[in-house]
Amino acid sequence: MQTDFLKVEALSRIYPGSRGQAPLVVFENVHFSIGKGEFVCIIGHSGCGKSTILNVLAGLDEPSAGVVIMDGREVAGPSLDRGVVFQGHALMPWLSVMKNIEFAVKSRWPDWRKDKVRSHCQQFIDLVGLTGAEHKKPSELSGGMKQRVGIARAFSIQPKMLLLDEPFGALDALTRGVIQDELLKICAATGQTVFMITHDVDEAMLLSDRIILMTNGPRARIAEIVVNTLSRNRTRNDVHKDPQYYRIRNHLVDFLVSRSREMAQAPAADSDPRHPPEVRPGEEMDDQGIAKPPPAQKQPAMHLV
Amino acid sequence: MIMIKSLNFKALIVSVLLLSAVLLGWYLATLPQAADTAAVDPEYAALMGGAAVKNSGMPTPAELGHTLRERLSDPFYDHGPNDKGIGIQLAYSLARVLAGFALAALVAIPLGFVVGMSPLMQRALNPYIQLLKPISPLAWMPLALYTIKDSSASAIFVIFICSLWPMLINTAYGVASVRRDWLNVAKTLEVSALRKAFRVVLPAAAPTILTGMRISMGIAWLVIVAAEMLVGGTGIGYFVWNEWNNLSLTNVIFAILMIGVVGMLLDLVFAGLSRLVAYND
Numbered sequence: 001m002q003t004d005f006l007k008v009e010a011l012s013r014i015y016p017g018s019r020g021q022a023p024l025v026v027f028e029n030v031h032f033s034i035g036k037g038e039f040v041c042i043i044g045h046s047g048c049g050k051s052t053i054l055n056v057l058a059g060l061d062e063p064s065a066g067v068v069i070m071d072g073r074e075v076a077g078p079s080l081d082r083g084v085v086f087q088g089h090a091l092m093p094w095l096s097v098m099k100n101i102e103f104a105v106k107s108r109w110p111d112w113r114k115d116k117v118r119s120h121c122q123q124f125i126d127l128v129g130l131t132g133a134e135h136k137k138p139s140e141l142s143g144g145m146k147q148r149v150g151i152a153r154a155f156s157i158q159p160k161m162l163l164l165d166e167p168f169g170a171l172d173a174l175t176r177g178v179i180q181d182e183l184l185k186i187c188a189a190t191g192q193t194v195f196m197i198t199h200d201v202d203e204a205m206l207l208s209d210r211i212i213l214m215t216n217g218p219r220a221r222i223a224e225i226v227v228n229t230l231s232r233n234r235t236r237n238d239v240h241k242d243p244q245y246y247r248i249r250n251h252l253v254d255f256l257v258s259r260s261r262e263m264a265q266a267p268a269a270d271s272d273p274r275h276p277p278e279v280r281p282g283e284e285m286d287d288q289g290i291a292k293p294p295p296a297q298k299q300p301a302m303h304l305v
Numbered sequence: 306m307i308m309i310k311s312l313n314f315k316a317l318i319v320s321v322l323l324l325s326a327v328l329l330g331w332y333l334a335t336l337p338q339a340a341d342t343a344a345v346d347p348e349y350a351a352l353m354g355g356a357a358v359k360n361s362g363m364p365t366p367a368e369l370g371h372t373l374r375e376r377l378s379d380p381f382y383d384h385g386p387n388d389k390g391i392g393i394q395l396a397y398s399l400a401r402v403l404a405g406f407a408l409a410a411l412v413a414i415p416l417g418f419v420v421g422m423s424p425l426m427q428r429a430l431n432p433y434i435q436l437l438k439p440i441s442p443l444a445w446m447p448l449a450l451y452t453i454k455d456s457s458a459s460a461i462f463v464i465f466i467c468s469l470w471p472m473l474i475n476t477a478y479g480v481a482s483v484r485r486d487w488l489n490v491a492k493t494l495e496v497s498a499l500r501k502a503f504r505v506v507l508p509a510a511a512p513t514i515l516t517g518m519r520i521s522m523g524i525a526w527l528v529i530v531a532a533e534m535l536v537g538g539t540g541i542g543y544f545v546w547n548e549w550n551n552l553s554l555t556n557v558i559f560a561i562l563m564i565g566v567v568g569m570l571l572d573l574v575f576a577g578l579s580r581l582v583a584y585n586d
């Protein structure tokens with residue numbers, strides 16, 4: 001896995017203070033990179049700047065400092081290469097489900113014939129389980145259905161990279177599971193590179209290869225990057241059975257509950273923001289901080305959460 | 306459902322009662338005065354009373370009904386400049402309103418797009434809009450007559466001026482307040498400026514633009530009557546003024562009624578159009 005398909009360097013976002021107030025530093029000096037075909041989640045408390053980072057990656061927002069390089073080129077504006085699922089679904093309410101997706105597909109491939117556009121859109125409508133709702137307007141859909149249309153729209157243009165801002169936030173557990181499985185399947189089949197924001201620890205563990213943890217804002221930064229050591233062909237049904245599952249989960253929950261705040265107040269002096277520490281919870285570290293695989297049979301299967 | 310039905314039914318009854326009350330009051334108010342009839346010889350009164358009131362004073366409801374039937378049964382006759390059917394007069398007024406309104410839409414909607422999309426233009430043009438908007442459209446009439454030299458075209462110009470502002474302001478507002486999310490979607494899809502304007506901004510702003518058009522049309526229909534009273538010749542405004550000079554209050558009341566009906570129909574048309582472009586979010 002080459003690790004520089006997407007490279008984020010020294011990214012900061014500062015909003016100028018209004019009328020004599022101090023400027024608001026949302027986050028500063030953020031470095032990370034995403035390999036081709038890698039699935040990266042970012043977790044952090046509300047307001048730490050996750051959506052801002054995603055908007056910068058999408059080219060919709062300009063950073064105050066730093067650069068984003070994708071596929072060897074600097075990101076300088078939005079592009080069809082990066083498909084975005086917005087936090088609010090951002091569907092056009094005057095268009096039907098089909099037309100909303102068609103709008104994207106026609107923008108991507110302007111010279112496609114009508115029936116080709118149709119069948120391509122239909123394929124993605126079916127994928128997110130909205131068959132039969134093609135001609136409904138967004139106002140006639142539930143929140144979860146709307147979000148699924150937004151997902152279908154982003155997938156339909158087959159971008160080099162997907163940027164998802166809490167795509168499953170509004171879904172019920174059942175639909176969420178179905179779409180998570182679909183997303184896993186698509187990513188496995190197409191080698192899709194994904195950057196996703198989530199608040200759901202289990203979702204991050206199921207889907208992602210690495211999980212970026214942000215400290216609380218303002219002045220948020222990357223606390224550490226958790227490498228997901230669960231087996232790559234995990235599924236929603238068996239992921240809980242891996243003993244690693246609870247070690248990683250405890251680590252993440254512990255971070256969200258207490259460490260994200262503590263670290264924001266007392267920045268760790270020893271960590272270099274260019275290389276945020278990569279941790280593998282549950283695996284022993286040797287002196288160099290490089291994880292060793294746990295010796296077989298040494299630890300009993302843990303179910304003590 | 307039953308509640309709504311019965312509510313509608315009650316409303317209808319109240320409406321009908323109101324109308325009857327107005328007609329009755331009108332009828333009683335225009336009865337030949339008792340004092341007059343008593344003072345003169347009853348036979349003379351019987352001979353003269355009705356006729357004397359009929360020609361100059363307030364018409365009775367029956368007289369209006371008669372005029373209504375007569376004029377509406379032949380709305381398009383043309384007996385020279387001072388005697389045309391009501392349909393022809395209304396058609397003249399409508400043609401002027403539609404011409405002025407269409408010209409205003411051609412200017413206001415593209416200009417509103419520019420103002421709404423560009424904060425620079427918004428700031429640059431705002432003082433002029435604020436200054437010109439409160440001027441009564443009729444104040445432009447002398448200037449229009451002097452420069453255009455044609456009375457009918459001047460009336461159209463006045464309609465143009467009065468329709469311009471609500472459409473311009475609403476278009477600019479609608480365009481400026483298109484949801485950021487939708488514009489971001491267009492941006493990430495690398496949609497061209499023209500496609501974005503027609504496929505995203507226009508449908509998003511359409512309800513606001515149509516509200517502006519509806520207000521404009523309402524004002525235009527108000528103003529045309531006054532404008533035609535000034536410029537004369539043809540049109541419903543001229544008709545009202547002419548009948549006033551003839552001291553035919555029956556015809557004046559009839560014309561007032563027609564102005565109301567046409568205004569209401571115009572508003573209904575725009576209400577229908579609004580429903581076409583409305584969306585629920």
Ligand SMILES: Nc1ncnc2c1ncn2[C@@H]1O[C@H](COP(=O)(O)OP(=O)(O)OP(=O)(O)O)[C@@H](O)[C@H]1O
Nearest residue numbers: 015024026045046047048049050051052053087217
């Ligand atoms: N236009 C703006 N002006 C000033 N501050 C802003 C602006 N937009 C966002 N912010 C601030 O930037 C910070 C980060 O916002 P952002 O939307 O990225 O948070 P987030 O991590 O995505 O939160 P959530 O999980 O709730 O979506 C917030 O504290 C917000 O107040």
Ligand SMILES: [Mg+2]
Nearest residue numbers: 050051087165
């Ligand atoms: Mg957010």
